[in-house]
Amino acid sequence: MTTGPTDQHAADPDERRSGTSTVRYVAGKVGGALVSLVFVVALGFFLFRMIPGDPLVTMTRERPTGPEQLAHLRERLGLDQPVWQQFLDYVGGLLQGDFGTSYMYRRPVGAMIAERVWPTLLLVGTATALAVVLGLWLGVRAAWRRGGLFDRTQTGITLALWSMPQFWLGLLLLIATQGVFPSRGMTSVDPPNGFVMQALDVGWHLTLPCLTLLLVIYAQYMLVMRSSLLEEMGADYLRTARAKGLRDDLVRRRHAVPNALLPTMTLIFLQFGMVVSGTVTVEAVFSWPGLGLLTYEALRGPDLPVLQGVFVILAGSVIVMNLVADLLYRVVDPRVRAS
Amino acid sequence: MRTARSRRGRAVSAAALTPLLVAGPFTPAAGAQETGDDERSVLRVALVQEIDHLNPFTASFASSTMIGRMTWEFMTPPSAEDATPSPGVASEWESSEDGLTWTYTVNPDVTWSDGEDVTSEDVKFTLEKIMNDPVAAEANGSYVENFEKVTTPDEDTVEVRTSEPQASMTALDIPIVPEHVWSDVEDFAAPKTDTLEYVGVGSGPFVISEYQPNRFVKLEANDRFWRSDVAVDELQFIRFENADAAVSALQSGEVDFVNRLTPAQFETLEGSDGITTNSANGRRFSELMINPGAETRGGESIGNGHPALRKQQVRQAIAYAIDPKTLVDRVLGGYGQLPGGLVPPIYDKFHYEPSEEDKYTHDPGRANRMLDEAGYEKGPDGIRRDDDGRPLELRLTGRSSEDFDVRAADFIAGWLGDVGIRVTKNLVSDNQVDEQTTAANYDLALSGWGTNPDPDYILAKQTCDALPTSDGNGTSSAFYCDPAYDELYRRQLAEMDTDKRAEAVTQAQEMYYKAAPSVVIAYEQALEAYRSDRWDGFPRQPKGEGVIMEQTGYWGFAGARPVGGGEGGGMPTGAWVAIGAVALVVLAGGGTMLARRKGSADDRE
Numbered sequence: 001m002t003t004g005p006t007d008q009h010a011a012d013p014d015e016r017r018s019g020t021s022t023v024r025y026v027a028g029k030v031g032g033a034l035v036s037l038v039f040v041v042a043l044g045f046f047l048f049r050m051i052p053g054d055p056l057v058t059m060t061r062e063r064p065t066g067p068e069q070l071a072h073l074r075e076r077l078g079l080d081q082p083v084w085q086q087f088l089d090y091v092g093g094l095l096q097g098d099f100g101t102s103y104m105y106r107r108p109v110g111a112m113i114a115e116r117v118w119p120t121l122l123l124v125g126t127a128t129a130l131a132v133v134l135g136l137w138l139g140v141r142a143a144w145r146r147g148g149l150f151d152r153t154q155t156g157i158t159l160a161l162w163s164m165p166q167f168w169l170g171l172l173l174l175i176a177t178q179g180v181f182p183s184r185g186m187t188s189v190d191p192p193n194g195f196v197m198q199a200l201d202v203g204w205h206l207t208l209p210c211l212t213l214l215l216v217i218y219a220q221y222m223l224v225m226r227s228s229l230l231e232e233m234g235a236d237y238l239r240t241a242r243a244k245g246l247r248d249d250l251v252r253r254r255h256a257v258p259n260a261l262l263p264t265m266t267l268i269f270l271q272f273g274m275v276v277s278g279t280v281t282v283e284a285v286f287s288w289p290g291l292g293l294l295t296y297e298a299l300r301g302p303d304l305p306v307l308q309g310v311f312v313i314l315a316g317s318v319i320v321m322n323l324v325a326d327l328l329y330r331v332v333d334p335r336v337r338a339s
Numbered sequence: 340m341r342t343a344r345s346r347r348g349r350a351v352s353a354a355a356l357t358p359l360l361v362a363g364p365f366t367p368a369a370g371a372q373e374t375g376d377d378e379r380s381v382l383r384v385a386l387v388q389e390i391d392h393l394n395p396f397t398a399s400f401a402s403s404t405m406i407g408r409m410t411w412e413f414m415t416p417p418s419a420e421d422a423t424p425s426p427g428v429a430s431e432w433e434s435s436e437d438g439l440t441w442t443y444t445v446n447p448d449v450t451w452s453d454g455e456d457v458t459s460e461d462v463k464f465t466l467e468k469i470m471n472d473p474v475a476a477e478a479n480g481s482y483v484e485n486f487e488k489v490t491t492p493d494e495d496t497v498e499v500r501t502s503e504p505q506a507s508m509t510a511l512d513i514p515i516v517p518e519h520v521w522s523d524v525e526d527f528a529a530p531k532t533d534t535l536e537y538v539g540v541g542s543g544p545f546v547i548s549e550y551q552p553n554r555f556v557k558l559e560a561n562d563r564f565w566r567s568d569v570a571v572d573e574l575q576f577i578r579f580e581n582a583d584a585a586v587s588a589l590q591s592g593e594v595d596f597v598n599r600l601t602p603a604q605f606e607t608l609e610g611s612d613g614i615t616t617n618s619a620n621g622r623r624f625s626e627l628m629i630n631p632g633a634e635t636r637g638g639e640s641i642g643n644g645h646p647a648l649r650k651q652q653v654r655q656a657i658a659y660a661i662d663p664k665t666l667v668d669r670v671l672g673g674y675g676q677l678p679g680g681l682v683p684p685i686y687d688k689f690h691y692e693p694s695e696e697d698k699y700t701h702d703p704g705r706a707n708r709m710l711d712e713a714g715y716e717k718g719p720d721g722i723r724r725d726d727d728g729r730p731l732e733l734r735l736t737g738r739s740s741e742d743f744d745v746r747a748a749d750f751i752a753g754w755l756g757d758v759g760i761r762v763t764k765n766l767v768s769d770n771q772v773d774e775q776t777t778a779a780n781y782d783l784a785l786s787g788w789g790t791n792p793d794p795d796y797i798l799a800k801q802t803c804d805a806l807p808t809s810d811g812n813g814t815s816s817a818f819y820c821d822p823a824y825d826e827l828y829r830r831q832l833a834e835m836d837t838d839k840r841a842e843a844v845t846q847a848q849e850m851y852y853k854a855a856p857s858v859v860i861a862y863e864q865a866l867e868a869y870r871s872d873r874w875d876g877f878p879r880q881p882k883g884e885g886v887i888m889e890q891t892g893y894w895g896f897a898g899a900r901p902v903g904g905g906e907g908g909g910m911p912t913g914a915w916v917a918i919g920a921v922a923l924v925v926l927a928g929g930g931t932m933l934a935r936r937k938g939s940a941d942d943r944e
Binding site for chain 1: 381383389391392397399400401404473474476477478479480481482484528530552553554555557575577578579580581583584585587588590591592593767768769770771773774775777789796799807808810812813814
């Protein structure tokens with residue numbers, strides 16, 4: 001798609017213009033993303049310092065601790081430094097890829113995040129994939145027979161699920177299934193032998209958290225798909241397709257849906273970043289060892305280095321996903337390229 | 340029996356999931372899972388609090404220190420019967436005439452789990468590390484503050500010399516670690532000190548065998564444990580972030596033990612087949628803090644407490660206005676004991692029970708009289724005013740996350756309203772409560788503390804020395820400071836005769852009780868539940884009335900006995916049926932899609 005400097009000779013004027021505009025477009029988007037990242041880093045640092053509470057109080061609440069011990073801890077955690085100094089240290093560390101050290105666990109935050117990313121991606125990835133499939137399918141069906149029984153019941157159910165608090169729905173599912181599925185974690189404490197069995201074990205643990213997340217998030221895909229398909233339904237090209245004698249099914253699948261997919265795709269990418277941060281409650285209910293649970297635990301301290309690290313990673317992922325959506329949109333939709 | 344019925348229940352609900360139930364290939368495996376269960380008895384305990392460290396030098400959270408108690412013997416652990424000192428690493432102990440030198444005889448029966456002997460050098464190593472290295476002192480430093488020198492005249496004798504007489508020398512809450520394992524550690528905060536290489540060798544009833552941070556800790560019975568055989572082959576502490584999920588896991592048999600239950604959860608579990616509940620008289624008290632006019636150690640006023648509360652009479656009037664019986668009955672659901680002094684009744688030797696005359700009973704008439712006498716007359720709107728006409732309005736701070744605080748605040752606001760004090764509730768996050776109370780920015784605040792078998796810890800928090808320094812480091816729990824109290828505090832600490840010491844301890848509590856910088860409003864019971872169809876015989880501490888989990892000792896789990904054949908871990912039949920059903924649905928769905936695609940392929944444009 002991009003036109004490098006080497007093939008400029010062969011390019012006709014029109015294409016060259018499109019080439020430079022592509023470069024400018026990409027550079028603009030990437031630059032914007034970088035600026036946002038800088039903001040996120042600064043915001044993450046100062047935002048969490050406004051959380052009330054002294055990490056030392058939480059850390060020492062359950063042991064008799066003398067003033068000398070408190071002073072020593074404060075010094076070791078760097079909490080005796082002025083805030084601007086702490087910020088400089090933090091940014092300096094970030095530039096070297098160091099997210100700092102957790103107050104509570106005294107482990108490098110980078111390593112803690114790294115081991116929590118995959119469980120979250122597994123949970124969010126599975127739930128999003130299923131939600132997209134389910135949401136798009138239901139959205140198309142509902143829009144095609146707008147106002148019908150299917151549309152009315154589905155839209156009602158979807159909206160009800162969308163408004164449910166995740167932790168509440170999760171607990172309800174947990175109680176309703178009566179121990180068929182495990183209530184915590186990603187693996188059994190005594191995992192079975194063999195890869196297949198272990199994969200099944202993870203799948204078994206994944207069921208409830210994934211179902212909870214799926215039920216809550218599929219609504220947005222369905223509703224956007226429904227409304228964008230509705231917009232397309234009156235279009236002339238559909239009449240043409242019908243006039244060709246195509247079956248209703250094919251008109252929908254070949255003509256209407258591909259056009260209606262565009263806005264939905266942006267949403268999928270945008271939401272993926274959001275959903276990661278939205279898993280906090282689901283992960284907390286099911287003790288799923290992901291980033292959400294890490295955040296939840298860290299808030300109690302507050303374990304500032306962990307919170308900052310997770311915040312930068314999550315906000316960063318939203319920014320990156322946004323960027324990917326912007327760039328992909330240009331590939332998929334010729335109208336964006338032309339404008 | 341519960342297991343049989345619930346298994347059938349699962350099968351039925353799984354059958355309802357899909358009419359396509361032909362989970363053929365999965366059923367034999369499921370059978371093997373259960374019958375192939377080895378003979379190891381595994382006690383699975385839900386842990387609703389996180390673990391910060393296993394390294395006993397830095398482990399501070401209650402869950403972490405509990406695991407430390409299972410793993411390392413202490414010098415003189417509190418007994419199961421009445422939490423008084425009993426033999427541990429030390430088999431005998433005595434203090435010198437002047438009370439400054441303590442001699443401990445190392446118990447010849449205690450060995451490390453790797454076969455080495457426990458010697459006086461191990462004790463010296465552990466104590467000196469804590470005395471000399473501020474990092475190693477993080478969790479247990481306060482116990483050795485007063486230590487001058489530790490010597491080992493021979494392999495079986497340890498002598499500790501203190502700068503002041505210290506009666507709490509038989510309550511050193513310090514796990515003794517093996518020198519041969521820990522001697523090469525330079526940085527006691529290094530992450531490697533939480534690994535099995537270091538924490539895997541112990542002398543308690545269990546040794547740590549696997550640790551996955553924030554997921555679980557597994558311990559195995561230590562076959563070299565000196566006391567007796569441990570019937571629990573493996574003890575698992577499994578982390579649950581959500582307490583309701585832990586309750587559900589107990590019901591389904593995923594775990595065998597749950598604690599820290601709320602009354603509602605406790606009552607749900609009561610009467611369930613195969614589950615036994617335990618409402619235990621515990622170590623915790625709830626209190627209402629009444630800001631007595633907080634000051635730093637240097638006498639500088641801090642915080643923004645209401646000036647009226649500086650008068651003892653006003654604080655006492657507040658104590659008379661509230662009704663602990665209603666709080667225990669209605670807010671704690673009856674799972675609590677009526678209040679007295681700071682040391683709860685399970686430590687009956689040191690507990691202070693006020694006389695009928697001194698006791699703060701619900702007496703609004705008396706509260707009104709005392710407030711009148713203190714110079715706060717009721718205005719036309721029923722709210723009392725000081726001499727300058729300012730209304731007596733107090734903030735009541737509490738944790739919005741705690742059911743107890745939320746409901747108790749309503750009652751307290753009502754009672755104080757009845758005697759002409761207007762109360763504004765200030766229910767905020769736990770961290771905000773900590774921040775506001777540490778900075779003395781409160782009038783009234785709901786709080787609570789856990790106590791230890793030795794009263795020194797909770798009494799020390801009320802001394803003038805515990806007040807914050809000008810840079811904010813302090814341990815005072817309610818900003819109380821009275822030189823007469825400090826005198827009693829020092830006397831009890833220097834008194835080696837337990838009966839005489841108890842006298843000073845109760846006197847100190849009485850003085851605090853009357854000064855009322857905080858009033859105890861209830862001793863909360865600890866609520867626990869376990870699968871009695873699999874485990875029983877848990878010794879409680881103290882005997883017959885106390886807790887099983889989070890004891891100041893290892894008795895509860897070390898003494899548990901398996902009942903009959905328990906169900907193994909891994910996936911239950913229901914799960915296999917469900918997996919089979921899901922697989923079938925996917926296959927069926929996929930098949931239908933393919934068929935439809937194929938059908939429509941004829942219609943290509």
